[in-house]
Amino acid sequence: MSEIHRPEARVEPIDSTIEPVGGSATSKTKKVEEASLLADAWRSLRRNPWFIVSAVLLVLFLGMALFPQLFTNNDPRECLLGRSRQSPSAEHWFGTDVQGCDYYSRVIYGARNSIAVGFIVAIGTFIIAVVLGLVAGYFGSWVDAVISRITDMVFAVPYILGALVFLNVLESRGVREVAFVLIIFMWPTMTRLMRGSVISVVNSEFVLAARALGAGPITIMRRHILPNSLGPVIGYATVFTGIIIGAEATLTFLGVGLQLPAISWGLQLSDAQPFLQTVPHLLLFPVIFVGLTVFAFMTMGDAIRDALDPKSKK
Amino acid sequence: MPEPVLSYKDIRVSFATEFGDVDAVKGVSFDVMPGEVVAVVGESGSGKSVTSSTAMGLLPENATVNGEVLLEGKSVLTMSTAELRRLRGSDISMVFQEPMTALNPVLRVSDQLVEALQVHDVAFGGEALEKSIALLERVGIPDARTKIKQYPHQFSGGQRQRIVIAMAIACGPKVIIADEPTTALDVTVQAEILDLLRELKDELNTGILLITHNMGVVADMADRVVVMLNGEVVETGPVATILGHPEHPYTRRLLAAMPLLREAGDPSLESERVVVTERGGVGDSSSSRTATGVPDGRSNGRAANGVAGTDSDAPPALEAKDVALEYKFRRKATRVVHDLNFTVQPGEIMGLVGESGSGKSTVAKAVLGLLDVAEGELRVRGSNMPALPAKEKKALKREIGVVFQDPAASLDPRFPIGDIITEPMVVHKEGDKNSRMARARELLDAVRLPSSVLNRYPHELSGGQRQRISIARALTLNPTLLIADEPTSALDVSVQAAVLDLFSELQQQYGFACLFVSHDLAVVDALAHKVLVMQKGRTVEQGTTDQVLRHAKESYTQQLLAAAPVPNPEVQARRRTERQRLLAALA
Numbered sequence: 073m074s075e076i077h078r079p080e081a082r083v084e085p086i087d088s089t090i091e092p093v094g095g096s097a098t099s100k101t102k103k104v105e106e107a108s109l110l111a112d113a114w115r116s117l118r119r120n121p122w123f124i125v126s127a128v129l130l131v132l133f134l135g136m137a138l139f140p141q142l143f144t145n146n147d148p149r150e151c152l153l154g155r156s157r158q159s160p161s162a163e164h165w166f167g168t169d170v171q172g173c174d175y176y177s178r179v180i181y182g183a184r185n186s187i188a189v190g191f192i193v194a195i196g197t198f199i200i201a202v203v204l205g206l207v208a209g210y211f212g213s214w215v216d217a218v219i220s221r222i223t224d225m226v227f228a229v230p231y232i233l234g235a236l237v238f239l240n241v242l243e244s245r246g247v248r249e250v251a252f253v254l255i256i257f258m259w260p261t262m263t264r265l266m267r268g269s270v271i272s273v274v275n276s277e278f279v280l281a282a283r284a285l286g287a288g289p290i291t292i293m294r295r296h297i298l299p300n301s302l303g304p305v306i307g308y309a310t311v312f313t314g315i316i317i318g319a320e321a322t323l324t325f326l327g328v329g330l331q332l333p334a335i336s337w338g339l340q341l342s343d344a345q346p347f348l349q350t351v352p353h354l355l356l357f358p359v360i361f362v363g364l365t366v367f368a369f370m371t372m373g374d375a376i377r378d379a380l381d382p383k384s385k386k
Numbered sequence: 387m388p389e390p391v392l393s394y395k396d397i398r399v400s401f402a403t404e405f406g407d408v409d410a411v412k413g414v415s416f417d418v419m420p421g422e423v424v425a426v427v428g429e430s431g432s433g434k435s436v437t438s439s440t441a442m443g444l445l446p447e448n449a450t451v452n453g454e455v456l457l458e459g460k461s462v463l464t465m466s467t468a469e470l471r472r473l474r475g476s477d478i479s480m481v482f483q484e485p486m487t488a489l490n491p492v493l494r495v496s497d498q499l500v501e502a503l504q505v506h507d508v509a510f511g512g513e514a515l516e517k518s519i520a521l522l523e524r525v526g527i528p529d530a531r532t533k534i535k536q537y538p539h540q541f542s543g544g545q546r547q548r549i550v551i552a553m554a555i556a557c558g559p560k561v562i563i564a565d566e567p568t569t570a571l572d573v574t575v576q577a578e579i580l581d582l583l584r585e586l587k588d589e590l591n592t593g594i595l596l597i598t599h600n601m602g603v604v605a606d607m608a609d610r611v612v613v614m615l616n617g618e619v620v621e622t623g624p625v626a627t628i629l630g631h632p633e634h635p636y637t638r639r640l641l642a643a644m645p646l647l648r649e650a651g652d653p654s655l656e657s658e659r660v661v662v663t664e665r666g667g668v669g670d671s672s673s674s675r676t677a678t679g680v681p682d683g684r685s686n687g688r689a690a691n692g693v694a695g696t697d698s699d700a701p702p703a704l705e706a707k708d709v710a711l712e713y714k715f716r717r718k719a720t721r722v723v724h725d726l727n728f729t730v731q732p733g734e735i736m737g738l739v740g741e742s743g744s745g746k747s748t749v750a751k752a753v754l755g756l757l758d759v760a761e762g763e764l765r766v767r768g769s770n771m772p773a774l775p776a777k778e779k780k781a782l783k784r785e786i787g788v789v790f791q792d793p794a795a796s797l798d799p800r801f802p803i804g805d806i807i808t809e810p811m812v813v814h815k816e817g818d819k820n821s822r823m824a825r826a827r828e829l830l831d832a833v834r835l836p837s838s839v840l841n842r843y844p845h846e847l848s849g850g851q852r853q854r855i856s857i858a859r860a861l862t863l864n865p866t867l868l869i870a871d872e873p874t875s876a877l878d879v880s881v882q883a884a885v886l887d888l889f890s891e892l893q894q895q896y897g898f899a900c901l902f903v904s905h906d907l908a909v910v911d912a913l914a915h916k917v918l919v920m921q922k923g924r925t926v927e928q929g930t931t932d933q934v935l936r937h938a939k940e941s942y943t944q945q946l947l948a949a950a951p952v953p954n955p956e957v958q959a960r961r962r963t964e965r966q967r968l969l970a971a972l973a
Contacts, residue, residue, distance in 0.1 A: 276795050277791075277795040277796035278798040280754075280756060281796050283754075283755075284755065284756060284783065284786065284788045284869075285788075285813045286755075286780040286784070286814065287809075287813040291813060295798075295809075296798050300798065300799065300800060
């Protein structure tokens, strides 16, 4: 077997020099390390104004959750009945609640429980979803059938209904209990997403190539499938955190969430309900905070999802 | 002098992207006369599709178009959206590359054709249906009256493309833009579709703007050729001149890169025959194999084995005995390959040729162990691989490398190149970090890429470079057998030529046996020692390349050979009449 025969001399390998695809040549060659997909994602995130807005908001809210004393000097538990239901003033920015506590500091301190529930549930469902989705999507056939049917069954129960039933029978309900029940009823959506994401990767040729090499399922899942299927799930998990914060507020408002003396936005909403017409600011402030937090997480989630999805690049 | 139906005047298109403006087309001008076929040729990224799309006003929103497109003297670019919409489909229509996606899968063919007629007020209701049936008959769909009620998936790929063409000619367009109309089709179907387009053009006196990268198709169809490179026209002229006496170096390079199916009596065949007989006593391949500098002693031992394997009494690299393969779906097995028998000796390349659905890729899958063998034996270096216990099977897989068709899909986008190449060593727990990287550098050198790409990611490389990486990965463990599944069909011709050159060079250097799956007879002719032709899961013909491709006995092989277009208008015209005679004789 000699060379390939063609009428004329052989073609120069015209693509043997490296030409970066897109971007200026100099900046790319200088930062070779930075050219990974994550770096690309970061680059496009930095240019997304919605990402900036949501990041600023999130930093603010996380700061409130971790170090509320940075935002207020008042003790939220120092309540004097004598100053009950005052309107917002220079001394009490958000006014005072029924018990005469400083409402501003209570709203600030409320961030911790709400966000904690959001994070715990998001992380919990994320782990469940990644494991189950990966196994179901990779192995397919009966494994997939069993996992998917269980997922569907849990999916059929509205989380509000499930949480109402279960939380009602619990004597004392703290962050842990509420988070646990929410995880139990809210994992199916993300699991389905993960499963779909895995299935779209499983049949790609680089996975075939790895299988042809003789790589085992664990190796393939860890090395190839996981990194390529996490993108949409990470984006959704961020959006999901926002949804959970809303859900916690809902449950607490309905009286099956956190209990006094805990401080949370849901409890504040619940307590403010009877005074909707007389003292509307008691409802307004926690609603604004819940709204902004959910908004920040959702916007962040969308931005992350777009940045991690190579197809969304314009 | 007749008026051109479509004329492009100094077209410039730029796209606003994340990385600033990209000029895709830089001042392109040419005309299409009525009844004339103008072929725009160029490689991917040359701007040929972008240029033609300006006439339809179908560019994405981030595009800026300058210049003038005249359709029968009317400027298209200044038209309002409503005017443009009236124009599309009636005066100018399009035939797309992928007939699968160009038709709406949930609508009956009748609905789609009738819609095309009604939108442009050509005909309505029953009249439109009658007209649609007449159109389908015109484009050669048998039994059109009953078939028109069917859905697109009930037609074959070629028939679907015929339906797309029927829609394109429904309103009597002045010009048809055919964007790679036959790229997704098999050669025999391609020849039929080109015949159809040629007939229709003569009958309707329509101008055709044919966008293609296949010089054979150009020779078959075109009157004039426009060669594009990086958004500019480098050469334009009558087809005989451009293909016969190209002026521009790029055109020459394109033509030279096109692999040729040599006919019997081609002078280059003589020299090859000598080489083939020399190869019979492969004495010198041992030196080339050890000279590659295999890193550790263990591999050296294997290399020695590989050389011993070229002796006549050594087991063949791959042997199929009465192999039958099937796909299972809901416990129902569909047999797709029947009674397959072949042998690939060490150091030998066997071309596996067939059209889509012939089962050739299925065979490749089975050899890779990705599909269970339903019947028969598949012996890799003498041991029946499907019957081996898992551990030995894994060990045997070291001996098999693989290169897939799509270089974009077969490399994990999240892995740097270095990790991709060394993955086989990681999977088989061979070497440590340093020896792996050393091996990766060595292989990059072998596939002629600089070692600086080690830290790059696949998306930073071009298609040809990625395919080189694929080849490097396949060679990491010094396999005795390489499975190449259409390794160059996703690449541009000039890149394909470079990759094929590299491939045959590496084959000599490393001495692996190869199962080369391809639909392109010319590529197989250039590389393979032996050829096996498959049709519908059965072997049609097998033998040496010379026997099969130049002295074909079976009529199917002859049809395949006759359908492959060659980039020479005169020869192609001759081949076309020959093919029609052959088909007439079969009918």
